[in-house]
Amino acid sequence: GAGVSQSPRYKVAKRGQDVALRCDPISGHVSLFWYQQALGQGPEFLTYFQNEAQLDKSGLPSDRFFAERPEGSVSTLKIQRTQQEDSAVYLCASSRTQTGNYGYTFGSGTRLTVV
Amino acid sequence: AQSVTQLGSHVSVSEGALVLLRCNYSSSVPPYLFWYVQYPNQGLQLLLKYTTGATLVKGINGFEAEFKKSETSFHLTKPSAHMSDAAEYFCAVSEANAGNMLTFGGGTRLMVKP
Numbered sequence: 538g539a540g541v542s543q544s545p546r547y548k549v550a551k552r553g554q555d556v557a558l559r560c561d562p563i564s565g566h567v568s569l570f571w572y573q574q575a576l577g578q579g580p581e582f583l584t585y586f587q588n589e590a591q592l593d594k595s596g597l598p599s600d601r602f603f604a605e606r607p608e609g610s611v612s613t614l615k616i617q618r619t620q621q622e623d624s625a626v627y628l629c630a631s632s633r634t635q636t637g638n639y640g641y642t643f644g645s646g647t648r649l650t651v652v
Numbered sequence: 653a654q655s656v657t658q659l660g661s662h663v664s665v666s667e668g669a670l671v672l673l674r675c676n677y678s679s680s681v682p683p684y685l686f687w688y689v690q691y692p693n694q695g696l697q698l699l700l701k702y703t704t705g706a707t708l709v710k711g712i713n714g715f716e717a718e719f720k721k722s723e724t725s726f727h728l729t730k731p732s733a734h735m736s737d738a739a740e741y742f743c744a745v746s747e748a749n750a751g752n753m754l755t756f757g758g759g760t761r762l763m764v765k766p
Contacts, residue, residue, distance in 0.1 A: 541695075570753060579656075579742050579756035580696070593753065628695060632752070640686065641754060643695040 539563075541644035543629050549650045550619045558614045558647045562631030570641065571604055571614050572628040580628055586612060587635060619651045654679045654745050658757035666765045671715075671730040673760045675743030678724060685726040686744040686754065687717055696742065702726065713737070738764045
Protein backbone atom coordinates (compact mmCIF):
# COMPACT_ATOMS: atom_id res chain seq x y z
CA GLY A 538 0.00 0.00 0.00
CA ALA A 539 0.90 3.65 -0.16
CA GLY A 540 1.49 4.03 3.55
CA VAL A 541 1.75 2.15 6.82
CA SER A 542 -1.66 0.93 7.89
CA GLN A 543 -2.58 0.13 11.49
CA SER A 544 -5.72 -1.45 12.84
CA PRO A 545 -7.80 -1.00 14.82
CA ARG A 546 -7.58 2.75 15.08
CA TYR A 547 -9.06 2.70 18.57
CA LYS A 548 -9.34 -0.13 21.05
CA VAL A 549 -10.97 -0.14 24.46
CA ALA A 550 -10.07 -3.16 26.57
CA LYS A 551 -11.18 -4.21 29.99
CA ARG A 552 -8.36 -4.74 32.45
CA GLY A 553 -7.10 -8.29 32.12
CA GLN A 554 -8.22 -8.69 28.51
CA ASP A 555 -5.80 -9.70 25.74
CA VAL A 556 -5.46 -7.42 22.70
CA ALA A 557 -3.82 -7.72 19.27
CA LEU A 558 -2.73 -4.72 17.26
CA ARG A 559 -1.95 -5.05 13.56
CA CYS A 560 0.56 -3.24 11.37
CA ASP A 561 0.70 -3.42 7.58
CA PRO A 562 3.99 -1.82 6.49
CA ILE A 563 4.78 -0.38 3.10
CA SER A 564 5.28 -3.22 0.64
CA GLY A 565 8.92 -4.24 0.39
CA HIS A 566 10.05 -2.39 3.50
CA VAL A 567 12.69 -4.41 5.27
CA SER A 568 12.62 -2.84 8.73
CA LEU A 569 9.60 -2.59 11.03
CA PHE A 570 9.41 -0.91 14.42
CA TRP A 571 6.83 -0.66 17.18
CA TYR A 572 6.70 2.34 19.48
CA GLN A 573 4.58 3.21 22.50
CA GLN A 574 3.51 6.83 22.97
CA ALA A 575 2.04 7.78 26.32
CA LEU A 576 -0.09 10.90 26.53
CA GLY A 577 2.00 14.05 26.21
CA GLN A 578 5.26 12.21 25.63
CA GLY A 579 7.51 11.22 22.79
CA PRO A 580 7.31 7.73 21.31
CA GLU A 581 9.39 5.07 23.04
CA PHE A 582 10.92 2.11 21.27
CA LEU A 583 9.40 -1.31 21.87
CA THR A 584 10.79 -3.72 19.29
CA TYR A 585 12.43 -4.01 15.85
CA PHE A 586 12.17 -6.51 13.00
CA GLN A 587 14.40 -6.93 10.00
CA ASN A 588 12.27 -8.97 7.64
CA GLU A 589 10.87 -11.77 9.83
CA ALA A 590 13.68 -11.69 12.38
CA GLN A 591 13.05 -9.85 15.65
CA LEU A 592 16.46 -8.30 16.20
CA ASP A 593 15.71 -6.16 19.22
CA LYS A 594 12.96 -6.48 21.80
CA SER A 595 14.68 -4.62 24.58
CA GLY A 596 11.94 -1.99 24.81
CA LEU A 597 9.09 -4.36 25.56
CA PRO A 598 8.00 -3.37 29.08
CA SER A 599 7.09 -6.83 30.33
CA ASP A 600 6.61 -10.41 29.26
CA ARG A 601 2.96 -9.59 28.68
CA PHE A 602 4.05 -7.89 25.44
CA PHE A 603 4.78 -10.03 22.40
CA ALA A 604 5.36 -9.11 18.76
CA GLU A 605 5.69 -11.17 15.62
CA ARG A 606 6.22 -10.73 11.89
CA PRO A 607 6.12 -14.32 10.61
CA GLU A 608 6.36 -13.66 6.87
CA GLY A 609 8.37 -10.49 6.95
CA SER A 610 5.47 -8.21 6.10
CA VAL A 611 2.45 -7.80 8.43
CA SER A 612 3.27 -7.54 12.12
CA THR A 613 1.12 -8.07 15.20
CA LEU A 614 1.75 -6.64 18.66
CA LYS A 615 -0.03 -8.64 21.33
CA ILE A 616 -0.58 -7.53 24.90
CA GLN A 617 -1.78 -10.12 27.37
CA ARG A 618 -3.70 -9.37 30.56
CA THR A 619 -3.83 -5.65 29.84
CA GLN A 620 -3.22 -3.19 32.67
CA GLN A 621 -4.18 0.46 32.93
CA GLU A 622 -0.58 1.52 32.44
CA ASP A 623 -0.72 -0.05 28.97
CA SER A 624 -3.05 2.75 27.84
CA ALA A 625 -1.17 4.59 25.10
CA VAL A 626 -0.94 5.07 21.37
CA TYR A 627 0.97 2.25 19.69
CA LEU A 628 2.79 3.36 16.58
CA CYS A 629 4.24 1.20 13.85
CA ALA A 630 6.94 2.41 11.46
CA SER A 631 8.68 0.84 8.50
CA SER A 632 11.81 1.62 6.53
CA ARG A 633 12.95 0.34 3.16
CA THR A 634 16.53 -0.16 4.25
CA GLN A 635 18.40 -1.64 7.16
CA THR A 636 20.20 1.58 7.95
CA GLY A 637 17.32 4.02 8.25
CA ASN A 638 19.00 6.62 6.09
CA TYR A 639 15.88 6.96 3.97
CA GLY A 640 13.81 7.69 7.04
CA TYR A 641 10.94 5.88 8.60
CA THR A 642 7.26 6.02 7.65
CA PHE A 643 4.81 5.91 10.54
CA GLY A 644 1.26 4.67 10.65
CA SER A 645 -1.53 6.63 12.34
CA GLY A 646 -1.33 4.44 15.40
CA THR A 647 -3.72 2.45 17.54
CA ARG A 648 -5.01 4.23 20.63
CA LEU A 649 -5.44 1.64 23.37
CA THR A 650 -7.51 2.54 26.42
CA VAL A 651 -7.62 0.03 29.26
CA VAL A 652 -10.58 0.50 31.61
CA ALA B 653 23.39 5.26 24.51
CA GLN B 654 21.72 7.94 22.47
CA SER B 655 19.39 10.57 23.90
CA VAL B 656 17.51 13.63 22.69
CA THR B 657 16.59 16.78 24.59
CA GLN B 658 14.04 19.24 23.31
CA LEU B 659 14.22 22.50 25.21
CA GLY B 660 10.77 23.88 25.82
CA SER B 661 7.75 21.62 25.88
CA HIS B 662 5.58 24.50 24.63
CA VAL B 663 6.50 27.30 22.24
CA SER B 664 4.13 30.08 21.26
CA VAL B 665 4.72 32.42 18.31
CA SER B 666 2.65 34.92 16.41
CA GLU B 667 1.62 34.23 12.84
CA GLY B 668 4.41 35.45 10.55
CA ALA B 669 7.09 35.27 13.24
CA LEU B 670 10.20 33.12 13.23
CA VAL B 671 9.83 29.59 14.52
CA LEU B 672 12.77 28.09 16.43
CA LEU B 673 12.46 24.68 18.06
CA ARG B 674 15.55 23.43 19.85
CA CYS B 675 17.00 19.94 19.81
CA ASN B 676 20.20 18.64 21.35
CA TYR B 677 21.33 15.05 21.17
CA SER B 678 23.95 12.75 22.53
CA SER B 679 25.40 10.02 20.40
CA SER B 680 28.60 8.00 20.44
CA VAL B 681 28.77 7.81 16.65
CA PRO B 682 27.76 10.14 13.83
CA PRO B 683 24.00 10.08 14.02
CA TYR B 684 21.11 10.32 11.66
CA LEU B 685 18.84 13.14 12.79
CA PHE B 686 15.16 13.66 12.10
CA TRP B 687 12.32 16.07 12.78
CA TYR B 688 8.78 14.74 12.76
CA VAL B 689 5.47 16.60 13.10
CA GLN B 690 2.38 15.13 14.69
CA TYR B 691 -1.09 16.60 14.25
CA PRO B 692 -3.83 15.61 16.72
CA ASN B 693 -4.88 11.97 16.48
CA GLN B 694 -2.45 11.31 13.68
CA GLY B 695 0.85 9.51 13.25
CA LEU B 696 4.23 11.11 12.75
CA GLN B 697 5.06 12.82 9.48
CA LEU B 698 8.69 13.30 8.47
CA LEU B 699 9.61 16.97 8.09
CA LEU B 700 13.29 16.55 7.26
CA LYS B 701 16.32 14.41 7.96
CA TYR B 702 20.08 14.65 8.12
CA THR B 703 22.13 11.60 7.24
CA THR B 704 25.32 12.77 5.53
CA GLY B 705 26.49 15.69 3.40
CA ALA B 706 25.22 19.25 3.67
CA THR B 707 24.57 20.23 7.25
CA LEU B 708 21.72 22.60 6.40
CA VAL B 709 18.74 20.48 5.55
CA LYS B 710 15.55 21.76 3.95
CA GLY B 711 12.29 19.99 4.54
CA ILE B 712 8.62 20.26 3.76
CA ASN B 713 6.36 23.21 4.56
CA GLY B 714 9.26 25.68 4.60
CA PHE B 715 11.09 24.14 7.55
CA GLU B 716 14.82 23.68 7.74
CA ALA B 717 17.35 22.47 10.29
CA GLU B 718 21.10 22.72 10.69
CA PHE B 719 23.29 19.96 12.04
CA LYS B 720 25.99 21.47 14.27
CA LYS B 721 28.32 18.74 15.39
CA SER B 722 30.30 20.97 17.76
CA GLU B 723 27.12 21.92 19.58
CA THR B 724 25.43 18.50 19.19
CA SER B 725 22.36 20.38 18.02
CA PHE B 726 19.79 20.07 15.27
CA HIS B 727 17.45 23.03 15.76
CA LEU B 728 14.38 23.41 13.56
CA THR B 729 13.49 26.78 12.06
CA LYS B 730 10.94 28.39 9.80
CA PRO B 731 11.15 32.07 8.85
CA SER B 732 7.44 32.79 9.02
CA ALA B 733 4.91 30.81 11.06
CA HIS B 734 1.54 29.89 9.63
CA MET B 735 -1.54 28.90 11.61
CA SER B 736 -1.39 25.44 10.05
CA ASP B 737 2.04 24.88 11.67
CA ALA B 738 0.40 24.44 15.08
CA ALA B 739 1.23 20.86 16.05
CA GLU B 740 3.59 18.71 18.13
CA TYR B 741 7.16 18.46 16.88
CA PHE B 742 9.56 15.65 17.71
CA CYS B 743 13.29 15.51 17.20
CA ALA B 744 14.79 12.02 16.87
CA VAL B 745 18.17 10.38 16.46
CA SER B 746 19.22 6.99 15.19
CA GLU B 747 22.54 5.17 15.11
CA ALA B 748 23.43 2.39 12.72
CA ASN B 749 24.85 0.30 15.54
CA ALA B 750 21.77 0.70 17.71
CA GLY B 751 19.56 -1.38 15.49
CA ASN B 752 18.60 1.75 13.64
CA MET B 753 15.87 2.47 16.14
CA LEU B 754 14.78 6.05 16.57
CA THR B 755 15.16 7.69 19.95
CA PHE B 756 12.77 10.61 20.36
CA GLY B 757 12.81 13.75 22.40
CA GLY B 758 9.86 14.62 24.58
CA GLY B 759 8.31 16.84 21.95
CA THR B 760 7.54 20.55 21.62
CA ARG B 761 4.01 21.79 21.15
CA LEU B 762 4.00 24.77 18.81
CA MET B 763 1.14 27.22 19.18
CA VAL B 764 0.60 29.95 16.59
CA LYS B 765 -1.31 33.06 17.59
CA PRO B 766 -3.21 35.07 15.01
